Amino acid sequence: MxxxxxxxxxxxxxxxxxxxxxxxxDLALLVVVCWGLVRDHRTALAWGxxxxxxxxxxxxxxPGTYTLxxxxxxxxxxxxxxxxxxxxxxxxxxxxxxxxxxxxLLYGILLASGVAVGxxxxxxxxxxxxxxxxxxxxxxxxxxxxxxxxRIHRDxxxxxxx
Amino acid sequence: xxxxLGSLVLAFGAGLLILFVLRFxxxxxxxxxxxxxxxxxxxxxxxxxGSFQDLARTVQAAGELKAENDRLRAEVDRLTQAVVRxxxxxxxxxxxxxxxxxxxxxxxxxxxxxxxxGREPSSVMRGLIINLGTSDGVQVGMAxxxxxxxxxxxxxxxxxxxxxxxxxxxxxxxxxxLVQSTRxxxxxxxxxxxxxxxxxxxxxxxxxxxxxxxxSGEGGTFPQGLLIGEVTxxxxxxxEMFQEAKxxxxxxxxxxxxxxxxxNFRPPRLD
Numbered sequence: 001m002x003x004x005x006x007x008x009x010x011x012x013x014x015x016x017x018x019x020x021x022x023x024x025x026d027l028a029l030l031v032v033v034c035w036g037l038v039r040d041h042r043t044a045l046a047w048g049x050x051x052x053x054x055x056x057x058x059x060x061x062x063p064g065t066y067t068l069x070x071x072x073x074x075x076x077x078x079x080x081x082x083x084x085x086x087x088x089x090x091x092x093x094x095x096x097x098x099x100x101x102x103x104x105l106l107y108g109i110l111l112a113s114g115v116a117v118g119x120x121x122x123x124x125x126x127x128x129x130x131x132x133x134x135x136x137x138x139x140x141x142x143x144x145x146x147x148x149x150x151r152i153h154r155d156x157x158x159x160x161x162x
Numbered sequence: 163x164x165x166x167l168g169s170l171v172l173a174f175g176a177g178l179l180i181l182f183v184l185r186f187x188x189x190x191x192x193x194x195x196x197x198x199x200x201x202x203x204x205x206x207x208x209x210x211x212g213s214f215q216d217l218a219r220t221v222q223a224a225g226e227l228k229a230e231n232d233r234l235r236a237e238v239d240r241l242t243q244a245v246v247r248x249x250x251x252x253x254x255x256x257x258x259x260x261x262x263x264x265x266x267x268x269x270x271x272x273x274x275x276x277x278x279x280g281r282e283p284s285s286v287m288r289g290l291i292i293n294l295g296t297s298d299g300v301q302v303g304m305a306x307x308x309x310x311x312x313x314x315x316x317x318x319x320x321x322x323x324x325x326x327x328x329x330x331x332x333x334x335x336x337x338x339x340l341v342q343s344t345r346x347x348x349x350x351x352x353x354x355x356x357x358x359x360x361x362x363x364x365x366x367x368x369x370x371x372x373x374x375x376x377x378s379g380e381g382g383t384f385p386q387g388l389l390i391g392e393v394t395x396x397x398x399x400x401x402e403m404f405q406e407a408k409x410x411x412x413x414x415x416x417x418x419x420x421x422x423x424x425x426n427f428r429p430p431r432l433d
């Protein structure tokens with residue numbers, strides 16, 4: 001829970017100020033999807049729900065927007081993939097796909113909620129740029145989370161032996 | 163007892179004798195000879211002893227140097243902190259001066275200063291999180307301005323100790339406005355680019371770049387007379403019913419660190 005709260009806070013305080021040519025790192029989405037690739041889609045769903053809830057609390061969007069968008073896109077990106085997806089292209093592709101789904105869901109939910117979105121080409125450009133940026137960072141985040149997962153398993157096995 | 167007394171007398175007498183001999187007899191020359199005999203020995207001891215004294219002085223000086231070094235390092239640290247703090251103090255000074263000027267120009271408003279503690283997590287909307295909430299008197303609908311009086315947005319959600327502010331540059335934001343110089347009315351909407359567009363300006367109105375745009379107070383959402391921004395471009399086509407003007411905010415809303423919440427103005431509730 002602490003990690004999830006930290007993700008939302010980091011996203012709100014630090015990452016929201018970082019923009020690379022219109023592309024932004026969706027830190028919560030990146031971590032949730034990569035963790036789902038390390039584990040399974042059920043883990044992605046659980047983490048997506050909790051992270052999305054944290055983001056909703058820190059946002060002016062209608063309540064539930066981030067929760068729904070993050071959890072659904074995380075499950076879509078990780079569903080059907082085997083546990084421990086090896087290969088950077090696969091990880092990058094999954095995260096990029098999740099980013100596009102995430103953005104589409106966000107805008108769709110806002111429209112359905114009656115919030116003006118301002119459709120223009122820059123919206124699509126921003127979505128693709130963010131997908132590319134998140135995809136580039138995905139292998140590094142995956143490698144880091146994979147290491148943490150191995151450590152957790154090792155510690156659990158030691159405890160079981162005792 | 164008698165032995166001790168005898169030794170004392172002997173020592174006293176010998177000493178007097180030597181004193182008399184060395185001062186008042188020709189044996190004073192022997193005194194000089196004695197000094198000459200002893201001098202080389204002195205020299206042999208004095209040299210190393212001098213070096214030892216130098217070493218001792220160096221060690222003592224090293225201790226003093228270290229103490230002075232520590233003192234100077236602490237001084238450097240203190241001055242470095244002051245140098246780092248100085249721009250912050252200057253910024254705070256400028257902000258307080260701006261607030262004072264604002265208070266003098268808008269004496270009717272009561273506000274509370276809030277720090278910006280977070281921003282919208284993604285780019286789908288534009289918003290801020292401030293560190294004041296209902297326990298500080300902040301309520302939904304209150305107008306939020308910058309230190310120089312520029313409109314920033316309005317409170318859309320208020321918790322006990324923090325609130326969320328929707329910026330005027332958000333696409334879903336609409337502010338009833340007028341051009342300060344010509345009193346031309348219009349509606350200012352946020353744009354995805356971070357700028358704003360003033361719509362529904364009648365064709366007969368004359369606008370030019372640099373005109374200031376302020377809130378008109380119509381609709382009651384915002385108080386009248388708050389600065390929104392400056393006209394940077396005018397789009398006027400004769401065949402259209404209205405003309406448009408691009409309005410840029412006078413403060414960088416993405417870099418705000420402190421804002422003011424106007425607490426003595428609330429929009430009327432329609433329910």
